[in-house]
Amino acid sequence: xxxxxxxxxxxxxxxxxxxxxxxxxxxxxxxxxxxxxxxxxxxxxxxxxxxxxxxxxxxxxxxxxxxxxxxxxxxxxxxxxxxxxxxxxxxxxxxxxxxxxxxxxxxxxxxxxxxxxxxxxxxxxxxxxxxxxxxxxxxxxxxxxxxxxxxxxxxxxxxxxxxxxxxxxxxxxxxxxxxxxxxxxxxxxxxxxxxxxxxxxxxxxxxxxxxxxxxxxxxx
Amino acid sequence: xxxxxxxxxxxxxxxxxxxxxxxxxxxxxxxxxxxxxxxxxxxxxxxxxxxxxxxxxxxxxxxxxxxxxxxxxxxxxxxxxxxxxxxxxxxxxxxxxxxxxxxxxxxxxxxxxxxxxxxxxxxxxxxxxxxxxxxxxxxxxxxxxxxxxxxxxxxxxxxxxxxxxxxxxxxxxxxxxxxxxxxxxxxxxxxxxxxxxxxxxxxxxxxxxxxxxxxxxxxxxxxxxxxxxxxxxxxxxxxxxxxxxxxxxxxxxxxxxxxxxxxxxxxxxxxxxxxxxxxxxxxxxxxxxxxxxxxxxxxxxxxxxxxxxxxxxxx
Numbered sequence: 091x092x093x094x095x096x097x098x099x100x101x102x103x104x105x106x107x108x109x110x111x112x113x114x115x116x117x118x119x120x121x122x123x124x125x126x127x128x129x130x131x132x133x134x135x136x137x138x139x140x141x142x143x144x145x146x147x148x149x150x151x152x153x154x155x156x157x158x159x160x161x162x163x164x165x166x167x168x169x170x171x172x173x174x175x176x177x178x179x180x181x182x183x184x185x186x187x188x189x190x191x192x193x194x195x196x197x198x199x200x201x202x203x204x205x206x207x208x209x210x211x212x213x214x215x216x217x218x219x220x221x222x223x224x225x226x227x228x229x230x231x232x233x234x235x236x237x238x239x240x241x242x243x244x245x246x247x248x249x250x251x252x253x254x255x256x257x258x259x260x261x262x263x264x265x266x267x268x269x270x271x272x273x274x275x276x277x278x279x280x281x282x283x284x285x286x287x288x289x290x291x292x293x294x295x296x297x298x299x300x301x302x303x304x305x306x307x308x309x310x
Numbered sequence: 311x312x313x314x315x316x317x318x319x320x321x322x323x324x325x326x327x328x329x330x331x332x333x334x335x336x337x338x339x340x341x342x343x344x345x346x347x348x349x350x351x352x353x354x355x356x357x358x359x360x361x362x363x364x365x366x367x368x369x370x371x372x373x374x375x376x377x378x379x380x381x382x383x384x385x386x387x388x389x390x391x392x393x394x395x396x397x398x399x400x401x402x403x404x405x406x407x408x409x410x411x412x413x414x415x416x417x418x419x420x421x422x423x424x425x426x427x428x429x430x431x432x433x434x435x436x437x438x439x440x441x442x443x444x445x446x447x448x449x450x451x452x453x454x455x456x457x458x459x460x461x462x463x464x465x466x467x468x469x470x471x472x473x474x475x476x477x478x479x480x481x482x483x484x485x486x487x488x489x490x491x492x493x494x495x496x497x498x499x500x501x502x503x504x505x506x507x508x509x510x511x512x513x514x515x516x517x518x519x520x521x522x523x524x525x526x527x528x529x530x531x532x533x534x535x536x537x538x539x540x541x542x543x544x545x546x547x548x549x550x551x552x553x554x555x556x557x558x559x560x561x562x563x564x565x566x567x568x569x570x571x572x573x574x575x576x577x578x579x580x581x582x583x584x585x586x587x588x589x590x591x592x593x594x595x596x597x598x599x600x601x602x603x604x605x606x607x608x609x610x611x612x613x614x615x616x617x618x619x620x621x622x623x624x625x
Contacts, residue, residue: 130469130472138461138466210398213402225330228605234610258358268363275544276541279541
């Protein structure tokens with residue numbers, strides 16, 4: 091029954107949005123004006139409410155997974171406890187600052203939790219990429235075949251053309267980079283994007299018609 | 311084997327990764343530290359950006375809004391919409407883009423709305439315009455409005471296209487957006503002259519051209535992206551889908567240079583140094599990568615040559 095309900099809702103929602111996208115705003119049928127999108131606001135608000143509910147679902151999931159880990163004292167429970175504590179402190183500070191009209195708490199949330207902690211921790215995590223990329227470029231861009239030489243050549247042209255030093259050495263560097271982007275990278279990217287879009291469309295149709303079993307929580 | 315002496319080509323082929331990491335750290339940290347502790351010297355040492363046409367096109371489009379507003383006179387009822395969909399992860403590249411866009415709009419007193427579709431971006435939507443408003447004398451509600459974080463993805467965009475104030479409802483403070491002077495006459499996507507999406511997330515920009523239009527008009531759109539997603543965004547620029555593009559941090563640095571050209575030294579403070587500093591650090595790191603790639607390939611060549619010589623000697 092649950093499966094059937096999910097299939098039915100998915101199908102009807104798909105039909106609604108599909109038709110709504112293609113039909114004109116006002117439909118003139120047998121001397122009367124009809125509007126397919128008459129309840130668009132309500133429908134879209136409903137979708138946004140569902141979207142926001144996913145946050146609640148996320149919180150419940152985190153509490154269940156890490157709460158279980160902490161209660162059972164499983165390996166890594168300290169990390170789980172820190173995660174839950176950080177979540178609770180952030181939620182409480184954010185809500186207190188907003189709904190409790192507390193400037194001190196709002197400042198604690200904005201300046202310390204977001205600006206001081208999250209900003210720097212996330213930036214530090216991402217900055218590690220710079221080190222990995224430099225190391226990976228050194229190890230992988232080796233001319234061992236024709237294809238590897240092509241890839242390395244293209245990468246060097248783009249890199250030199252993008253940086254100011256390339257322009258200072260020769261004014262041709264940005265032009266070479268633009269040419270490579272325009273005539274080699276862009277057509278290749280469009281080809282990839284076109285393929286991905288066709289695949290996406292096929293996947294969307296499968297999900298719309300509930301042929302994709304993962305919608306129901308696995309391939310069983 | 312331990313203690314065995316390595317040949318030069320072997321050393322070139324297997325440089326210790328800790329040395330690579332150390333040099334990257336120095337390359338990136340020195341410009342940042344210089345900007346923090348010796349800004350005057352840093353300003354002198356930063357490199358000028360390469361001419362990137364995407365940033366120039368965006369700058370020119372914003373300048374055209376000034377002309378459009380003059381031609382329309384009092385009947386002008388359009389705003390610029392900025393969607394700052396990025397978090398701390400891509401802050402280094404995208405924050406300067408947001409800063410120079412907002413600075414340009416405030417310098418020209420072009421009304422704008424700013425919003426984000428990612429929770430992490432809400433802080434920047436508040437911080438950047440408030441900071442620049444203090445420098446340039448702009449007023450919240452009159453010159454700009456902050457919609458804050460709005461969830462809903464493509465559905466929200468579709469809803470905004472048809473009825474913008476109804477879809478947004480309230481600003482970040484909880485005030486009705488319709489009551490703000492900046493939003494007077496703003497009904498739908500037709501009242502948006504330019505949309506600027508600044509994001510490092512793949513697929514984030516795509517929903518604007520897909521859904522943000524009315525049956526009769528579609529706003530001009532521009533994109534600010536991280537360096538790694540330039541090839542994807544470049545395709546949109548080439549096809550005319552977007553009217554401007556920040557090509558990574560270099561795009562933001564170039565944009566700041568254009569702003570310097572229209573700045574009134576008596577009235578407007580100079581643009582932030584961040585874009586140029588970050589770009590200089592990135593440049594030094596790129597040069598370092600090029601050097602390492604060259605060293606690695608020199609190692610390949612030398613070892614190939616040595617093996618040929620050995621083979622010839624044995625033969």
